[in-house]
Amino acid sequence: MHNNEDVAVSRRWSELVELLHDRVDTLAGKFITQVREIPEYRESAVDTDEIMLTARETFHRLVNALRSGGSRPGGELDGEFSAALGAKRARSGIPAEALISAVRLDFTILWAELLAIADPADAPMLTSRVDQVWRVVDEFAARTNASYLNERVRMAQEESSIQNEFIARLFSVVNPSAETAAQVADALGVSVDARFGLVAASGSAAALLRTAQGKAATRRNQRLFLRESGDMAYVFWPVPASRAGDDKAVIFTVPQVFADIPCGVAEANGLRGLPKAARTASSLAALLQPADTGPLSANQAWPRLAKRQLAEAGLDLVEEIDAALEPCRGAERERLTEAARHFLQSGSVALTAEGLFCHRNTVLNRLNRFQELTGIDLTVPNQVARLVVAWA
Structure with a gap:
């Protein structure tokens, strides 16, 4: 049944x-x-x-x-x-x-x-x-x-391969043609005239850049493109345009994923400016010091750049200043350089006195003595620049 x-x-x-x-x-x-x-x-x-x-x-x-x-x-x-x-x-x-x-x-x-x-x-x-x-x-x-x-x-994988081919073409020349830039813009899906940010690093910092770019690439709202050349790694991205009716210029900021990576950073106006930005960023990356824990911009590092260029030309500003301060006796040299360094930070005698816990007349006396020995008047920008570069 x-x-x-x-x-x-x-x-x-x-x-x-x-x-x-x-x-x-x-x-x-x-x-x-x-x-x-x-x-x-x-x-x-x-x-x-x-x-x-x-x-x-x-x-x-x-x-x-x-x-x-x-x-x-x-x-x-x-x-x-x-x-x-x-x-x-x-x-x-x-x-x-x-x-x-x-x-x-x-x-x-x-x-x-x-x-x-x-x-x-x-x-x-x-x-x-x-x-x-x-x-x-x-x-x-x-x-x-x-x-x-x-x-x-x-x-x-196909898209990445195609993009890498066009990116390599863009960076292969110092001044890319308008036609090349337009082709790259189409391949990457960006505006040829957009502003771009770029970071560069070598060695272990380059590995950190690659890892950060790979993670960020999985997020749809973040467009980061990788370029590798030898030991150097470059990552660039389009800077968001200001909204219609917004008169304020967009402030350039480095994506958070790179905030803790020692690297050089530069800007470019349009795709055609990226090779130049890459050279600037790689030069800045070469100036990184152990105390640097994040991106280094030209605004922060211009004294280091200038110091290196002058050194390559055979001019050692540090040696000149050290020789000028040679007549100092005892702790005088330390007091003079301390006063000069504090004054460089603010340009204010009052703030320098406050920072050194001394009277403003004492600060003025030390600055005058420093000028007497080195010939550098800290109130004259053209002369101050020499000191800023020397102590970079």
């Missing part, structure tokens, strides 16, 4: 599945209606006719899987179909979450149709079969999603 009941249940299930097979076009039509309620599909460029054909083929294969009673939809042929579908949706720019939502509509539509064509007496049988329907759809969804993700990785 029990066997007869099992045979009857199986026969009835087969009847319902055959009815589903005859309604593939109806299932596909319902899918079209519901999938267009997903914003990413509604706003995508995927043609409705193409979605209809894909939906019809999908339901045909899912119903065939239910027909055979297996959990692997359609065998190897279906594996090819789900792989093609996942790759196709990836190339269409459909987000992963939207794709999964669309594929899972298959279960909702299949199950709703089964309930619609079944009799009340079929309820126990349907309850026992819900897991089978879910497994079939879930397996199809998993295969489609795996193919989608693989295609996205492949697309990202």
Whole structure:
């Protein structure tokens, strides 16, 4: 008796599945209606006719899987179909979450149709079969999603390779042509005339730059591009433009991911200015000192740059100042240089006196003595610049 009941249940299930097979076009039509309620599909460029054909083929294969009673939809042929579908949706720019939502509509539509064509007496049988329907759809969804993700990785690698090729072309010359800059702008998806920030580092700091750029690249709101040349690593990014009606200029800031990395930093007006900015940033990176714990800009390091250039020309300002202070006796030299350094920081006798815990007349006397020995008047900018560079 029990066997007869099992045979009857199986026969009835087969009847319902055959009815589903005859309604593939109806299932596909319902899918079209519901999938267009997903914003990413509604706003995508995927043609409705193409979605209809894909939906019809999908339901045909899912119903065939239910027909055979297996959990692997359609065998190897279906594996090819789900792989093609996942790759196709990836190339269409459909987000992963939207794709999964669309594929899972298959279960909702299949199950709703089964309930619609079944009799009340079929309820126990349907309850026992819900897991089978879910497994079939879930397996199809998993295969489609795996193919989608693989295609996205492949697309990202291709895009990165293409971008690296154009970036290398941009940095290969001192002054890129307007045509080259326009091509690079198209490849990177940026404005050719935008402002750009650029950081540069070598050695262990370069490794930190690469890691930070890689992490930031996964965030859609952050566009950071990597350029490597020998031991140097460069990362550049477009600086956001000011909003319409905003008269305030956008203040250039280094992305937070680089805030704790010792590196040189520079700006460029337009893509064509990036090679020059790279040279500036790499020069600044070469001036980094152990005490530097973050990006070093030209505004901060111009005295170091000037000191290095003068040294390369054979002029040692430190040696000159040391020789001028040679007549100092005892602690006089320390007091004079201390007063001069404090005054350089503020340009104020009062603040210098406050910082040194002494009377302002004492500060004036020390500054006058310093001028007497070195010939440098700390109130004359042209002369002060020599001292700033020497002590950089």
